[in-house]
Amino acid sequence: MMQRVMSLFSLRNVTFVTGAILFFALMEYFFSGAGGQRYLAVRLLPLAVIVQILYLYQGRYLYPRLPVAVNHAAVVLYIGICLWAMYYLTVNFEDIAIWRQAAYNTQDFITGLLILLVVMELSRIIHPVLFYVNVVLVFYALYGNYSPIDFFWHPAVSLERLVTSSSVEFSTGIYGRYTQLSLTLIAAFLLLAAAASGFGAQRALVEVMRRIAGRSRHTIPQTAVLASVSVGMVSGSGSANTAVTGSFTIPLMKRYGVPGTFAGAVETAASMGGLIMPPLMAVAGFLMAEFLGVPYWDVVVRGFGVAFVYFVSLILAVYLLSVRLLPNTPVQVEQVPLYNWLRTAIFFSGIIFLILLMSVFGYGAMRAALYTSGVILVTLLFAWLYFKYVLKDEALKEETLWGNLRLAIETHAEMAAYLTVLMATLGIMVGLFTVTGFITRMGSLLIQLGEFHIIATILMAWVFGWLVGTGLPPTATYIIVAVIIVPPLRQLGIDPWVAHFFAFLLAIWGELSPPTSLTAAVAAKIANASFMKTMWEALKICLPITVMSFAIFVRSDMVVNPGWGQITDVLLVAAGTAGITYAVFGQFFEHKGANGGIRAVIAALSFIVIFHPDDMVAAAAAVVVVPMLLVGVKRHGRLAAVSEEESERIRERLEAEDRAANEGRA
Known part of the structure; x- marks a missing residue:
């Protein structure tokens, strides 16, 4: 009996109970709004930090090189600090937020410093690049008056001002707008992923997409595209998307003869598209609505x-490459159980319901997400009960209602805690950028470049975004670019929508940009392929992201004016990016010189479609490009086709190169 009681206090159960408290506290706020967003952040950020610590501790020790006792003591200490901060700041919230502004007492300072240090330490474990950037910014804030370079010089910030601006001021730092957003609107949308995960809808999605992809080896890689766009709708992470869908799609592609490098690159590119896909849009969409002060819809x-x-070009690129690598032989498709079809239909019906609530019925994003997640959860629940107890489905024999509901709560708590810690870390970074005046100086530099030529400013902004994106996740890259780059672009007369979507596409591209890409690393690991080769192949497939980053400055109706103007520009840009994709991967003629010439013509016409400022000229070029594409795709299917033997030789050669690269890396 005692053993059973003690088993209830396992680390997993303690983590679940803590996560459930966070989940139900958020639900209570969603339906009542009690206290407002700032008070919610003060109450729940420490709880989210505790949940994140416990989830990390389930998988491994926080400090593997230190003794077990030290790890246990550290976890207890961090949790104790979080609980104290939650209690002290909640009890004294009104005094700190109103009466003691700019005159904080010693206890306020110490409490703010302690919770700030815990968040910083947790970011060191989860987001080391962000941590080291923040450390550099801390030293820069404290000692910027010693800078020998005028551009970086600023009056030093006191330690007290640095700590309070990052903690107990509540409007910036770890309790600021980013943390508040993660615990409100973003957390509400994460309920969609939690409901889908709890009753296995995500697994069902992948199986159904595999069935829809068709019966030809040429269409096998399209499984990754369809699965990633489906899961990406409710996933805010490219690497997480790759881990979920790639664990199925990459082995599937390799089983049918797809080389590992190509399989990893396709999954990487597809996961990048998942970050672009609404309604979640890599979480950056919520931040964009916040920055612009507009409804999320x-x-x-x-x-x-x-x-x-993006997906028009991606599907075309994957098909063209598939023809070059795989024979067009039929494959046997496994039958998908009716229950998986039903779960998939429920998921997509829920997404359609969400869109209708926000667009036709005018519901706010948070209410729409709450109602939709409730509908999805209840519908999946009834479907599960029917298939388990009425139809006696053998596949559900081991599942329990409590187990599924627990998985849904755990999924939401883990995702919400992770994003809250990320947003708190970003709040520290943006706050340090602000107090040092770096944002103002960088903006002035870009405006001076704009006086020379607006294109120089755009190129400089792109380079800056690329450098930021090499080590940071998309959400972090978007926030930094939006805070530092967007204001000067707007001062130079660029439409706010264009400026923010430029920042958004830069952030997505930054997830893939060399020399680092976590998504490509995960895909390469699953595919047992060379990371660098996987990343470079994915970069070529993801070329539309790069093109679109600049296309929106010319075809601005694409992101500025929803309606017929938007549809026209979207079709023009889609035709242009598809043409560029064909120019990179397609084969129009068997003769090498003639083929290179026609591809160059298609590329030149495609650039006219995308970048020519006269809509009539762009449309005329599109009228030429689209028929050439249709004919070209058909000719490519005939001229670039490979036999079974040729495909096997290509696969063996590429896999030998991957083995050599992996051995060299080892």
Whole structure:
């Protein structure tokens, strides 16, 4: 009996109970709004930090090189600090937020410093690049008056001002707008992923997409595209998307003869598209709505156009490469159980319901997400009960209602805690950028470049975004670019929607940009392929992201004016990016010189379609490009086709190169 009681206090159960408290506290706020967003952040950020610590501790010790006792003591200490901060700041919230502004007492300072240090330490474990950037910014804030370079010089910030601005001021730092957003609107949308995960809808999605992809080896890689766009709708992470869908799609592609490098690159590119796809849009969509002060639906309706352009080109690129690598032989498709079809239909019906609530019925994003997640959860629950107890489905024999509901709560708590810690870390970074005046100086530099030429400013902004994106996740990259780059672009007369979507596409591209890409690393690991080769192949496939980053400055209706103007520009950009994709991967003629010439012509016409400022000229070029594409795709299917033997030789050669690269890396 005692053993059973003690088993209830396992680390997993303690983590679940803590996560459930966070889940139900958020649900209570969603339906009542009690206290407001700032008070919610003060109450729940420490709890989210505790949940994140416990989830990390389930998988491994926080400090593997230190003794077990030290690890246990550290976890107890961190949790104790979080509980104290939650109690002290909640009890004294009104005094700190109103009466003691700019005159904080010693206890306020110590409490703020302690919770700030815990968040910083947790970011060191989860987001080391962000941590080291923040450490550099801390030293820069404290000792910027010693800088020998005028551009970086600023009056030093006192330690007290640095700590309070990052903690107990509540409007910036770890309790600021980013943390508040993660615990409100973003957490509400994460309920969609939690409901889908709890009753296995995500697994069902992948199986159904595999069935829809067709019976030819040429269409096998399209499984990754369809699965990633489906899961990406409710996933805010490219690497998480790759881990979920790639664990199935990459082995499937390799089983049918797809080389590991190509399989990993396709999954990487597809996961990048999942980050663009509404309604979640890598979490950056919520931040964009916050920055612009618009309803979230205004961002979503523009996001669909961007996603359409990307996936048109992605599907074409994957097909062209598949023809070069795989024979067009039929494959046997496994039958998908009716229950998986039903779960998939429920999931997509829920997404359609969400869109209708926000667009037709005018519901706010949070209410729409709450109602939709409730509908999905209840519908999946009834479907599960029917298939388990009425139809006696053998596949559900081991599942329990409590187990599924627990998985849904755990999924939401883990995702919400992770994003809250990420947003708190970003709040520290943006706060340090602000107090040092770096944002103002960088903006002045870009405006001076704009006086020379607006294109110089755009190129400088792109380079800056690329450098930021090499080590940071998309959400972090978007926030930094939006805070530092967007204001000067707007001062130079660029439409706010264009500036923010430029930042958004830069952030997505930054997830893939060399020399680092976590998504490509995960895909390469699953595929047992060379990371660098996987990343470079994915970069070529993801070329539309790069093109679109600049196309929106010319075809601005694509993101500025929803309606017929948007549809026209979306179709033009889609035609242009598809043409460029064909120019990179397609084969129009058997003769090498003639083939190179026609591809160059298609590329030149495609650039006219995308970048020519005269809509009539762009449309005329599109009228030429689209028929050439249709004919070219058909000719490519005939001229670039490979036999079974040729495909096997290509696969063996590429896998030998991957083995050599992996051995060299080892």
